[in-house]
Amino acid sequence: MSVLVYTESEEGQFKKTAFEVASYAKGVADMLGTEVTAISFNAQSAGDLGKYGVSKVLKVNDEKLQKFNAKAYADAIKQAAEKEGSKVIVVSQSANAKYLAPLLAVQLEAGYASNVVALPEGTDPLQVKRTAFTNKAFNFTKLSTDVKIIGLSKNAFGLKENQTDATEEDFSPSLSEGDFAINVVSVDKAADKVTIADAEIVVSGGRGLKGPENWGMVEDLAETLGAATACSKPVSDMGWRPHSEHVGQTGKPVAANLYIAIGISGAIQHLAGVSASKTKVVINNDPEAPFFKAADYGVVGDAFEIVPKLTEKLKEFKAGNS
Amino acid sequence: MHAQYFSSVFMYLRNPFIIFIYKILRYMKILVCISHVPDTTSKINFSEGDTKFDTAGVQFVINPNDEFGLTRAMWFKEKQGATVDVVNVGGTETEPTLRKALAIGADSAIRVNTPATDGIYVAKQIAKVAQDGGYDLIIAGRESIDYNGGMVPGMVAGLIGANFVNTCIGLEVEGNEATAIREIDGGKETLKTNLPLVIGTQKGIVQESDLRIPNMRGIMQARKKPLNVVEPVDTATHSEAVKFEKPKPKGDIKLVDADNLDELINLLHNEAKVI
Ligand SMILES: Cc1cc2nc3c(=O)[nH]c(=O)nc-3n(C[C@H](O)[C@H](O)[C@H](O)COP(=O)(O)OP(=O)(O)OC[C@H]3O[C@@H](n4cnc5c(N)ncnc54)[C@H](O)[C@@H]3O)c2cc1C
Numbered sequence: 001m002s003v004l005v006y007t008e009s010e011e012g013q014f015k016k017t018a019f020e021v022a023s024y025a026k027g028v029a030d031m032l033g034t035e036v037t038a039i040s041f042n043a044q045s046a047g048d049l050g051k052y053g054v055s056k057v058l059k060v061n062d063e064k065l066q067k068f069n070a071k072a073y074a075d076a077i078k079q080a081a082e083k084e085g086s087k088v089i090v091v092s093q094s095a096n097a098k099y100l101a102p103l104l105a106v107q108l109e110a111g112y113a114s115n116v117v118a119l120p121e122g123t124d125p126l127q128v129k130r131t132a133f134t135n136k137a138f139n140f141t142k143l144s145t146d147v148k149i150i151g152l153s154k155n156a157f158g159l160k161e162n163q164t165d166a167t168e169e170d171f172s173p174s175l176s177e178g179d180f181a182i183n184v185v186s187v188d189k190a191a192d193k194v195t196i197a198d199a200e201i202v203v204s205g206g207r208g209l210k211g212p213e214n215w216g217m218v219e220d221l222a223e224t225l226g227a228a229t230a231c232s233k234p235v236s237d238m239g240w241r242p243h244s245e246h247v248g249q250t251g252k253p254v255a256a257n258l259y260i261a262i263g264i265s266g267a268i269q270h271l272a273g274v275s276a277s278k279t280k281v282v283i284n285n286d287p288e289a290p291f292f293k294a295a296d297y298g299v300v301g302d303a304f305e306i307v308p309k310l311t312e313k314l315k316e317f318k319a320g321n322s
Numbered sequence: 323m324h325a326q327y328f329s330s331v332f333m334y335l336r337n338p339f340i341i342f343i344y345k346i347l348r349y350m351k352i353l354v355c356i357s358h359v360p361d362t363t364s365k366i367n368f369s370e371g372d373t374k375f376d377t378a379g380v381q382f383v384i385n386p387n388d389e390f391g392l393t394r395a396m397w398f399k400e401k402q403g404a405t406v407d408v409v410n411v412g413g414t415e416t417e418p419t420l421r422k423a424l425a426i427g428a429d430s431a432i433r434v435n436t437p438a439t440d441g442i443y444v445a446k447q448i449a450k451v452a453q454d455g456g457y458d459l460i461i462a463g464r465e466s467i468d469y470n471g472g473m474v475p476g477m478v479a480g481l482i483g484a485n486f487v488n489t490c491i492g493l494e495v496e497g498n499e500a501t502a503i504r505e506i507d508g509g510k511e512t513l514k515t516n517l518p519l520v521i522g523t524q525k526g527i528v529q530e531s532d533l534r535i536p537n538m539r540g541i542m543q544a545r546k547k548p549l550n551v552v553e554p555v556d557t558a559t560h561s562e563a564v565k566f567e568k569p570k571p572k573g574d575i576k577l578v579d580a581d582n583l584d585e586l587i588n589l590l591h592n593e594a595k596v597i
């Protein structure tokens with residue numbers, strides 16, 4: 001009956017989202033009067049999950065699952081849910097989790113609520129609050145199935161420590177050939193770059209920066225803050241920056257702790273995609289720019305003067321604070 | 323004697339080479355799922371005690387992710403030959419959106435005559451259309467910008483037992499083989515698989531500048547193209563959106579002087595506690 005949580009890892013190390021979904025699953029388990037079981041794939045230090053309230057870790061160690069594979073992972077999670085008799089399954093909203101969740105929902109005939117932002121309002125029936133209309137609204141969704149899947153939005157719940165003795169158990173799901181009908185032939189991923197999906201801080205530039213040659217100062221600021229870089233849609237459409245950096249309603253969603261928008265006007269489509277960020281700072285030379293109405297802090301002025309100065313001052317601040 | 327004759331014909335038909343020739347000679351059948359959504363500039367309001375989306379004054383469009391997918395389908399049609407049908411699960415109000423897809427170049431449209439109540443319900447309707455039509459490739463958006471479920475394409479794939487690639491930003495098909503590029507957090511990966519295939523797609527499969535605005539000729543032709551209305555299969559929903567809520571209005575912004583950036587750092591550190 002335990003709540004099952006899919007905990008993501010990379011090269012054996014759990015990702016921060018794994019601890020966030022575990023924290024959330026513990027909250028749900030408390031409401032249901034049960035415990036949390038985690039399933040991990042080729043991860044080493046399963047004990048770390050205990051800190052966030054996980055009582056049992058099902059460790060899948062399988063060479064064939066070294067690379068993420070939505071169908072095979074979904075199949076394994078399904079078998080874990082059946083073995084544990086889990087009625088609630090919690091996943092993150094990473095690209096991989098969003099890939100496997102609908103497959104898992106079909107396999108378990110489970111209702112699936114994506115982009116969930118808070119603990120359930122009630123458990124019988126299970127009702128959750130989720131974002132809709134790309135952050136322009138919330139909706140409350142009731143799941144009527146026996147088994148339910150909750151997709152937890154990044155940064156919506158945070159980490160909650162809850163020291164628990166986690167037992168570990170090896171788990172070998174039986175996988176079929178059909179689980180491997182899609183083969184990864186190559187992966188192209190910048191190893192040392194903070195991704196928008198994982199970043200705590202995102203520094204984003206718009207058309208106000210005039211051209212791709214001016215992105216050095218954006219990158220410097222991002223590096224100083226350990227942040228990911230992003231951009232508005234026209235910037236990616238013009239090829240100043242790669243499409244993977246396009247954020248907004250039709251680009252990637254941003255749910256960071258801090259979002260810094262430089263030379264971005266704040267069009268409704270842009271704001272929709274970034275509004276889930278906790279704190280927003282805008283730097284723009286037009287005091288009438290709509291972004292000023294949607295941000296927490298603002299600086300009116302020329303980005304070409306402000307950004308390098310801000311980076312210098314942040315470096316001093318970091319040096320003084322470490 | 324007869325049996326032998328039939329079995330040799332059968333062997334011949336099952337010959338991989340013959341299958342290969344057949345597959346490349348036969349046009350690929352593509353189904354593009356079209357979600358009918360409020361234009362991205364829409365203000366979102368609710369009616370009936372915040373239980374219904376208020377459509378007053380709202381303009382509806384093809385879901386942006388679906389439009390990218392539809393454009394990729396047109397390229398398949400033009401470059402290697404394919405038939406492209408579009409499908410929507412919805413009431414009569416979605417027909418102008420389907421007509422727009424026809425004006426862009428789809429060959430025919432199917433409307434499953436029922437409100438789109440939840441992800442699995444819509445997926446089961448599309449799965450039925452997909453199975454009846456024997457499609458090789460089903461293109462849907464990574465997510466709709468209204469419900470943001472991010473679930474219909476994966477569920478369709480699961481239901482019909484097709485392969486599935488999500489956040490697909492590149493696709494080539496040759497015979498029965500597909501090479502897809504999937505966007506992952508922080509990069510991309512290249513995948514190989516076989517048809518039948520379902521993709522959940524987004525910008526990148528084609529670029530913004532590749533999108534097509536229907537011209538007069540397309541609009542005229544679209545009026546004559548078939549738009550078939552089919553009745554839904556009876557199936558249960560799994561979820562229900564019971565109530566909506568708008569985000570709380572934002573508090574006032576704090577402006578910091580451009581000559582006083584230390585104050586900004588102070589606020590971010592001590593007040594917002596984000597650095
Ligand atoms: C269907 C659709 C979907 C869309 N989806 C998205 C989306 O997902 N994401 C997105 O971002 N957009 C999206 N858009 C586009 C959106 O409507 C805006 O056009 C876009 O966000 C504007 O980008 P921008 O702010 O960089 O440029 P602009 O609107 O041109 O703004 C540039 C800003 O820079 C400021 N500026 C100029 N010089 C300086 C300087 N020296 N220092 C400081 N500031 C300066 C200006 O005052 C201005 O406010 C979409 C549009 C449509 C139609």
Ligand SMILES: Nc1ncnc2c1ncn2[C@@H]1O[C@H](COP(=O)(O)O)[C@@H](O)[C@H]1O
Nearest residue numbers: 355411438462463465466471472473474
């Ligand atoms: N009512 C519908 N009719 C046709 N296709 C749909 C419908 N709803 C969703 N889809 C397709 O599924 C994709 C993802 O939708 P969703 O799961 O709602 O985020 C959309 O981009 C469409 O391609």
